[in-house]
Amino acid sequence: MSMTMTARSFAAPGAAARRRKGWSSLWLVLGGLYFFLPLLATFLFSLHGKKGALSFIAYAHVFRDPEFLHTFSFSLEMAVVTIAAGLALMIPTAIWVNLRLPRARALIEVFALLPFVIPPIVLVFGLIRMYSRPPVMLVTSPVLLIAGYVVLSFPYIFRSVDAGLRAIDLRVLTEAAQSLGARWSTTLFRVVLPNIRVSILSAAFLTFSIVVGELTLAVMLAWPAFGPYMALVGRDLAYEPAALAVISFLLTWGSLAVIQLASRGGRGQGPTAGGVH
Amino acid sequence: MADIGVMGEGARSAPLSLRDKRTPLRTWAGLAPFLLFALLFMILPAGVLLIGSFQDPQGRFTFVNLAHLLRPNILHSYLLTIEVSLVTAVGGGIFGFLLAYAVTLGGMPPGIRGFIVTFSGVASNFAGVPLAFAFIATLGRVGLVTTLLKSLLGISLYDSGFNLYSFWGLSFTYLYFQLPLMVLIIAPALDGMRREWREASENLGARSVQYWRHIALPILLPSLLSSVVLLFGNAFGAYATAYALTGGFINLVPIQIGAQIRGDVLHDPNLGYALALGMVVVMTLTILGYTVLQRRASRFTRS
Amino acid sequence: MAFLELIDVVKHFGRHTAVQGFSLSAREGELISFLGGSGCGKTTTLRMIAGFEVPTAGRILISGRDVVPVAPNRRGVGMVFQNYALFPNMTVARNIGFGLRVAGRPGSEISRRVDEMLELIHMSEFRERYPHQMSGGQQQRVALARALAIRPSVLLLDEPLSALDAKIRVRLRAEIRAIQRSLGITTIYVTHDQEEALSISDRIVVMKDGRIEQVGTPFEIYNRPATGFVASFIGSSNALRAVAVHPEQGTASVDGQEISAARPLPALAGQEVRLQIRPEAISLHNGVAHNNHLRGTLVNVVFLGSIVRLVVSTGGSELMLDMFNNPHLALPEVGSTVTVGFAPEACVPLEMKGE
Numbered sequence: 001m002s003m004t005m006t007a008r009s010f011a012a013p014g015a016a017a018r019r020r021k022g023w024s025s026l027w028l029v030l031g032g033l034y035f036f037l038p039l040l041a042t043f044l045f046s047l048h049g050k051k052g053a054l055s056f057i058a059y060a061h062v063f064r065d066p067e068f069l070h071t072f073s074f075s076l077e078m079a080v081v082t083i084a085a086g087l088a089l090m091i092p093t094a095i096w097v098n099l100r101l102p103r104a105r106a107l108i109e110v111f112a113l114l115p116f117v118i119p120p121i122v123l124v125f126g127l128i129r130m131y132s133r134p135p136v137m138l139v140t141s142p143v144l145l146i147a148g149y150v151v152l153s154f155p156y157i158f159r160s161v162d163a164g165l166r167a168i169d170l171r172v173l174t175e176a177a178q179s180l181g182a183r184w185s186t187t188l189f190r191v192v193l194p195n196i197r198v199s200i201l202s203a204a205f206l207t208f209s210i211v212v213g214e215l216t217l218a219v220m221l222a223w224p225a226f227g228p229y230m231a232l233v234g235r236d237l238a239y240e241p242a243a244l245a246v247i248s249f250l251l252t253w254g255s256l257a258v259i260q261l262a263s264r265g266g267r268g269q270g271p272t273a274g275g276v277h
Numbered sequence: 278m279a280d281i282g283v284m285g286e287g288a289r290s291a292p293l294s295l296r297d298k299r300t301p302l303r304t305w306a307g308l309a310p311f312l313l314f315a316l317l318f319m320i321l322p323a324g325v326l327l328i329g330s331f332q333d334p335q336g337r338f339t340f341v342n343l344a345h346l347l348r349p350n351i352l353h354s355y356l357l358t359i360e361v362s363l364v365t366a367v368g369g370g371i372f373g374f375l376l377a378y379a380v381t382l383g384g385m386p387p388g389i390r391g392f393i394v395t396f397s398g399v400a401s402n403f404a405g406v407p408l409a410f411a412f413i414a415t416l417g418r419v420g421l422v423t424t425l426l427k428s429l430l431g432i433s434l435y436d437s438g439f440n441l442y443s444f445w446g447l448s449f450t451y452l453y454f455q456l457p458l459m460v461l462i463i464a465p466a467l468d469g470m471r472r473e474w475r476e477a478s479e480n481l482g483a484r485s486v487q488y489w490r491h492i493a494l495p496i497l498l499p500s501l502l503s504s505v506v507l508l509f510g511n512a513f514g515a516y517a518t519a520y521a522l523t524g525g526f527i528n529l530v531p532i533q534i535g536a537q538i539r540g541d542v543l544h545d546p547n548l549g550y551a552l553a554l555g556m557v558v559v560m561t562l563t564i565l566g567y568t569v570l571q572r573r574a575s576r577f578t579r580s
Numbered sequence: 581m582a583f584l585e586l587i588d589v590v591k592h593f594g595r596h597t598a599v600q601g602f603s604l605s606a607r608e609g610e611l612i613s614f615l616g617g618s619g620c621g622k623t624t625t626l627r628m629i630a631g632f633e634v635p636t637a638g639r640i641l642i643s644g645r646d647v648v649p650v651a652p653n654r655r656g657v658g659m660v661f662q663n664y665a666l667f668p669n670m671t672v673a674r675n676i677g678f679g680l681r682v683a684g685r686p687g688s689e690i691s692r693r694v695d696e697m698l699e700l701i702h703m704s705e706f707r708e709r710y711p712h713q714m715s716g717g718q719q720q721r722v723a724l725a726r727a728l729a730i731r732p733s734v735l736l737l738d739e740p741l742s743a744l745d746a747k748i749r750v751r752l753r754a755e756i757r758a759i760q761r762s763l764g765i766t767t768i769y770v771t772h773d774q775e776e777a778l779s780i781s782d783r784i785v786v787m788k789d790g791r792i793e794q795v796g797t798p799f800e801i802y803n804r805p806a807t808g809f810v811a812s813f814i815g816s817s818n819a820l821r822a823v824a825v826h827p828e829q830g831t832a833s834v835d836g837q838e839i840s841a842a843r844p845l846p847a848l849a850g851q852e853v854r855l856q857i858r859p860e861a862i863s864l865h866n867g868v869a870h871n872n873h874l875r876g877t878l879v880n881v882v883f884l885g886s887i888v889r890l891v892v893s894t895g896g897s898e899l900m901l902d903m904f905n906n907p908h909l910a911l912p913e914v915g916s917t918v919t920v921g922f923a924p925e926a927c928v929p930l931e932m933k934g935e
Contacts, residue, residue, distance in 0.1 A: 473661045476630075476665070477659065477665040477667070477726075478653075478667075478678070479651075479653040480631075480653070481658075481682065482654070482679050482682050482683055482730065483653060483678070483682040487682045491670075491681075492667050496667075496668060576668075576712070577668040
């Protein structure tokens with residue numbers, strides 16, 4: 001009967017949701033602009049190598065530069081070795097934690113904070129001071145660089161592998177394998193590893209993207225890596241740096257896309273956030 | 278046919294069996310490789326720096342290096358680094374929160390969230406040299422946006438005082454990895470905001486503002502604070518981006534340390550150690566703050 | 581006079597119709613249950629009354645005023661959610677006082693009302709506790725107090741006890757009913773638990789696929805189900821297979837023995853029908869003249885405590901027959917032939933598959 005209340009009532013329920021959506025769209029658009037403009041600008045900038053016309057000449061310069069190939073393949077090598085070393089170190093550790101010592105997981109998580117508490121610039125400082133005199137002269141050996149890279153990447157490797165092991169219920173699988181008479185090496189290589197393939201792949205690609213673009217360790221330890229090469233190019237040339245940035249971005253994006261696709265097949269195994277700067 | 282396998286003594290044999298009751302020491306021995314690695318390449322190097330910061334070049338114990346930290350130049354670089362980290366932490370925190378809100382609770386189509394999260398994963402990795410180049414290509418002196426603004430709108434960025442290679446330019450660049458990191462950290466917390474709390478508050482007569490003031494923000498505050506603290510630490514330790522963008526010409530603590538390592542300045546490694554120590558102290562405080570606030574945040578998700 | 585009225589309420593979600601043609605009049609002080617399985621539309625209808633969903637068509641009147649255009653925070657209905665939805669950052673007192681606080685009431689009034697509500701739910705010692713320090717049942721009582729504190733004109737409960745243990749559920753539903761009665765507040769109670777609905781409601785609305793199957797008192801719903809769905813949803817019952825003889829007159833035959841259903845059968849002569857009969861409506865050796873009688877074999881005797889259930893096989897069906905336990909009862913032997921009897925009115929034809 002009386003409709004006086006409706007005059008004071010707020011807009012109907014649908015309107016509140018619409019207002020919320022309006023603001024959300026705004027933040028989304030602003031965020032999108034902030035993130036895509038630099039990417040677009042970099043790409044367009046990289047096409048300005050030739051005066052007057054858009055061309056890929058900057059890319060041609062980059063790919064023809066012998067230093068590019070040299071440093072890129074060096075970083076690639078380092079990445080592969082780091083991945084191998086990191087996996088060889090962390091997979092057994094993760095398996096041990098899952099099977100025998102769940103309490104240690106918290107301890108390892110504390111260690112995983114160290115690369116944050118001791119940023120790469122400080123880490124490399126310490127590594128140099130410690131290993132630049134006898135008896136342990138590692139500072140000229142690539143071992144030190146790789147060790148540094150493993151320090152940077154082991155938290156991600158561990159978390160990825162650990163998540164994968166938890167998803168497959170490691171204990172039950174290994175007990176089943178054992179009851180069927182398998183030795184531990186058989187169990188490891190034929191039962192455990194194949195089932196955490198996706199986690200391993202995920203960890204590998206994340207490590208790859210960390211190592212290839214890394215600057216701090218490489219430049220301080222004076223290695224001809226891709227990061228320092230890019231910095232050098234940036235100092236001297238104008239359009240080639242943009243081309244390198246595009247290439248680097250595609251590599252990173254590509255690696256993470258591979259992880260995303262691969263992890264669609266696995267349970268509980270996927271990429272993690274963060275990186276090195 | 279059952280292969281009884283390598284059953285025997287020692288922690289290395291049959292490591293996958295649970296039924297043996299190994300003594301705790303033997304069990305911890307399985308972590309030996311990792312612990313050794315951590316010792317050799319994280320703890321000891323840090324220790325060397327720690328000790329070195331209390332020594333003079335002849336190796337005698339001294340507080341001189343710590344006193345040198347109070348030199349105006351050094352103090353200024355700490356302050357500057359703190360400023361940059363604070364600005365990008367709060368800025369990245371606010372805008373990252375808004376973006377995360379938009380894709381979780383904000384009623385956007387479901388596919389958008391996945392895309393933003395994936396992109397955030399990539400963008401939080403896209404730091405260092407390529408990021409610096411990207412921003413130079415965008416907002417550098419002949420960057421795309423700079424020239425567009427001049428040709429289309431007649432606005433000259435650099436004449437009005439903007440400079441990419443300065444505090445604000447650097448901060449703006451840092452946001453590129455701070456913002457996505459915030460999105461990734463805070464999205465789970467936003468997921469934990471139950472729809473029923475909002476409905477219950479509406480049902481009881483509260484307007485949107487009141488809901489945020491009395492319920493949502495109090496619940497989210499610990500997560501927000503802990504994330505901002507993490508972002509602070511993230512920016513404080515950053516070296517590559519600053520180096521690539523400014524060529525080492527900005528007076529941040531990481532840059533100072535880098536200069537010490539290369540002997541670019543007065544060759545005083547012990548000062549470098551003190552700088553490094555100072556940085557580690559800041560980072561430790563950061564991580565402690567983060568952990569404490571995270572514990573408080575999880576109180577609400579338990580109910 | 582109807583206090584809460586829903587008139588031809590319809591709700592579409594895209595192409596899916598969640599609620600159709602829903603009309604109901606609730607008197608002041610009534611407790612009406614919406615009862616049905618998942619997806620029957622009961623929660624959607626409740627949320628439309630609360631204002632969290634907007635009806636595609638139809639009107640909802642509270643005290644004569646159409647509330648459909650009114651925002652949910654202005655309707656004066658109190659809602660209790662399935663998982664309590666207590667604000668985790670507030671104590672019990674602040675939770676209960678929240679509605680009054682956002683309305684700008686003075687602190688003293690809020691405090692008094694909170695105390696009143698705590699008394700009502702017998703939880704005064706819990707004033708300063710936080711939700712995570714309480715059990716589910718305690719949290720739900722606080723949620724109820726919170727909804728009542730704002731003196732709503734209608735109280736809405738969305739499966740409030742589903743998340744709780746069975747024993748607590750029984751105790752709490754009696755408490756809720758007692759409070760509701762003492763306050764005389766019109767209440768809509770959504771549940772999928774028919775025992776709950778039967779025990780506390782003034783009237784029950786049985787729903788299926790977005791439609792109302794039947795509205796009635798618990799007694800009516802149980803004893804005079806209007807459709808086969810209602811009959812099979814409520815309580816336990818038998819499904820007796822028979823062949824229709826004279827469908828218009830309601831006679832059918834089970835293994836050659838003729839019975840009467842006292843109402844038309846939904847089948848042609850010679851087709852199979854299924855008749856629903858309550859276990860307590862059947863008895864052994866019934867001597868009542870106009871009752872149906874069937875001969876069958878006793879296949880099982882199940883002792884359920886206060887009820888003894890006999891299972892009799894006849895004409896291809898197994899009938900359950902409930903009788904009160906009596907220590908001096910002399911029951912026939914398993915395997916022996918028995919005669920069971922039931923009234924014609926007790927037979928309700930069940931919908932055939934595909935209808």
